[in-house]
Amino acid sequence: MRQRIGRWIIPVFGGLAFVYLLVPIAYIFAFSFNDAGRTNLVWRGFTLANWLDPCGAPQVCQSLVNSLQVSVAATLAATVLGTAIALGLVRYRFRFRNTADLLIILPLATPEVVLGASLLAQFLNLGWNLGFATVVIAHTVFCMAFVVVTVRARVAGLDPKLEEAASDLYASPLATFRKVTLPLLLPGIVAAALLSFAMSFDDFIITNFNSGSFDTFPKFIYVAATRGIPAQANVIGSSMFLLALCVVVTGQVISYRKRKALAAR
Amino acid sequence: MTAAPGLRGRHDAGRGRAPEGGPNPEEAAADKKRGRIGQLLVLPGFTFLLLFFAAPVVVLLAMSLYTKAPGAEIGQFEPALQFSNYAVVLREYWDVLVRSFAFALAATLAALLIGYPMAYLVAVRLRAHRLLQGILLVLLIAPFFSSFILRTQAWKQILADEGPVVGVLRALAVLPEDGRLTATAFAVVCGLTYNFLPFMTLPIYASLERLDTRLLEASGDLYASPMRTFRQVTLPLSMPGVFAGTLLTFIPASGDYVNAALLGNNRDTTMIGQVIDSRFFRVVDYPGAAALSFILMVAILVLVMAYIRRFGARNLF
Numbered sequence A: 001m002r003q004r005i006g007r008w009i010i011p012v013f014g015g016l017a018f019v020y021l022l023v024p025i026a027y028i029f030a031f032s033f034n035d036a037g038r039t040n041l042v043w044r045g046f047t048l049a050n051w052l053d054p055c056g057a058p059q060v061c062q063s064l065v066n067s068l069q070v071s072v073a074a075t076l077a078a079t080v081l082g083t084a085i086a087l088g089l090v091r092y093r094f095r096f097r098n099t100a101d102l103l104i105i106l107p108l109a110t111p112e113v114v115l116g117a118s119l120l121a122q123f124l125n126l127g128w129n130l131g132f133a134t135v136v137i138a139h140t141v142f143c144m145a146f147v148v149v150t151v152r153a154r155v156a157g158l159d160p161k162l163e164e165a166a167s168d169l170y171a172s173p174l175a176t177f178r179k180v181t182l183p184l185l186l187p188g189i190v191a192a193a194l195l196s197f198a199m200s201f202d203d204f205i206i207t208n209f210n211s212g213s214f215d216t217f218p219k220f221i222y223v224a225a226t227r228g229i230p231a232q233a234n235v236i237g238s239s240m241f242l243l244a245l246c247v248v249v250t251g252q253v254i255s256y257r258k259r260k261a262l263a264a265r
Numbered sequence B: 001m002t003a004a005p006g007l008r009g010r011h012d013a014g015r016g017r018a019p020e021g022g023p024n025p026e027e028a029a030a031d032k033k034r035g036r037i038g039q040l041l042v043l044p045g046f047t048f049l050l051l052f053f054a055a056p057v058v059v060l061l062a063m064s065l066y067t068k069a070p071g072a073e074i075g076q077f078e079p080a081l082q083f084s085n086y087a088v089v090l091r092e093y094w095d096v097l098v099r100s101f102a103f104a105l106a107a108t109l110a111a112l113l114i115g116y117p118m119a120y121l122v123a124v125r126l127r128a129h130r131l132l133q134g135i136l137l138v139l140l141i142a143p144f145f146s147s148f149i150l151r152t153q154a155w156k157q158i159l160a161d162e163g164p165v166v167g168v169l170r171a172l173a174v175l176p177e178d179g180r181l182t183a184t185a186f187a188v189v190c191g192l193t194y195n196f197l198p199f200m201t202l203p204i205y206a207s208l209e210r211l212d213t214r215l216l217e218a219s220g221d222l223y224a225s226p227m228r229t230f231r232q233v234t235l236p237l238s239m240p241g242v243f244a245g246t247l248l249t250f251i252p253a254s255g256d257y258v259n260a261a262l263l264g265n266n267r268d269t270t271m272i273g274q275v276i277d278s279r280f281f282r283v284v285d286y287p288g289a290a291a292l293s294f295i296l297m298v299a300i301l302v303l304v305m306a307y308i309r310r311f312g313a314r315n316l317f
Helices: A002-031 A060-091 A097-109 A112-126 A132-156 A160-168 A173-202 A205-210 A217-225 A231-264 B005-014 B025-063 B084-125 B130-140 B148-158 B164-171 B185-209 B213-221 B226-255 B258-263 B272-281 B286-311
Strands: none
Touching (some): A002 A231, A002 B084, A002 B130, A002 B148, A002 B185, A060 A097, A060 A132, A060 A173, A060 A231, A097 A132, A097 B025, A097 B286, A112 A132, A112 A205, A112 B226, A112 B286, A132 A173, A132 A205, A173 A231, A205 A217, A205 B272, A217 A231, A217 B148, A231 B130, A231 B148, B025 B286, B084 B130, B084 B185, B084 B226, B084 B272, B084 B286, B148 B185, B148 B258, B185 B226, B213 B226, B226 B272, B226 B286, B258 B272, B272 B286
16 A cells, blocks of 8 residues: 555656646746736636737837847857867867866856846946847857857767767868767757757846846846736747747657667668 | 877877876877867857956956945946945845845755656656656756746736635635735745756756666665665765756855745845845945845855765766
């Protein structure tokens, strides 16, 4: 009898935890169909109007476009710089390597308020105007740390014999990198880029410190929260959720197929 | 590459460790060249971080010592070495600082208690069911796909006085008739727990996924009870994940202010992030805000270092 309970306690508890995890997401989704009017606080009846006119509320779509631009720019910068650092740190030894190592890990151990506040202090000090550029710079700092950590694990797991085989076959270092190293690292780099994009797109605290009057999607919602978030924000939030779900599921299916194909070979 | 095969072999042996002291000029030159490529790869990102991470922290430190000149306009400060800024903010916000760490600690423990069984369920129990495992793994990171602020706002509405949860709890007499959930410390800790849960579950999942289930069988064969197997086999092997997860939850939770701002009240749930934000933007007290940021940063580094020292750096990465 005790064994029985022991067997069931984890699935039941885990299942409840998954419900806890999904309740707010279901709530956001449900309230995107609310016939809300100005404030989306109580259920007033089902409507498709919000989904048919996602840009109906002022500023929602502009802030979304701003957010997408920031995330794409920051992800590109962080992925390129971070991948180069990961390669350099794992593959090569040089002076100041340990310093570089520490400098890259520290942003991860720094809370967002401090990152945001210190960058704001720096921008005030330099006399730069806050806006798109300062937000992209700020996002690149914390995304880069994630890229380095993710890609570095992949580089460390790479068999150096493969690259040696390529150079034994008279491939130039550049060709070796393009034809062997990069394809092997690609899954790690793509994962890092997706993670960066998600972190950047959803960031509020660092953005709030460094954006001035420039509105990103999270900042728009935060400001709107005091006087009522329009239902259109829920529509956009739900769509982004579905989109991300599609990307991840597609990725899983692809890797599953690959594994199956490899096993069949 | 023209190096002889044998030489290349030795080269690899040296990689990953300190270069061996072989007095081979050709090898030394190759090492030097490799070192230069490494530096070139790291240089752009390193420069970027120096400019936009290291330098800002130094600027923040300098700013925390600025002073306000008599008769200066709002937002005008002069460089100085006014160390009393620290004493002033520490005296005023000591309680808030302690509370922030207490909330972060409570949220980290709650996330561990909720997250570990989830990770265990997906990584170990469902190992034979590939499809279900895949679906739940996606759900594990699902909160990442939706907006942090929308989720927190959703919690605010779910826990609101006129919301479903409060109604049920009042009917069951768990909450008194005028009891509420929003604007309480409980709501803030719940929000923190919820929002940082994936940072806890993912590292634990990653270390449990590598767990060899034959070890669990062996332990059972040796008449260990399931509890004992968990304590002596599963838990020690998943410690790297627990270690990473607690750090990844605690650090952002202690500096967060969105949960406290949306789910808390203005009296006894204020967190340090809110204070830093309002010192910067509402009060326009840059030195005070900078001093508080710096105190927070150092406090976290000290706590993290103590934690790493206590539970071993071998669990890191």
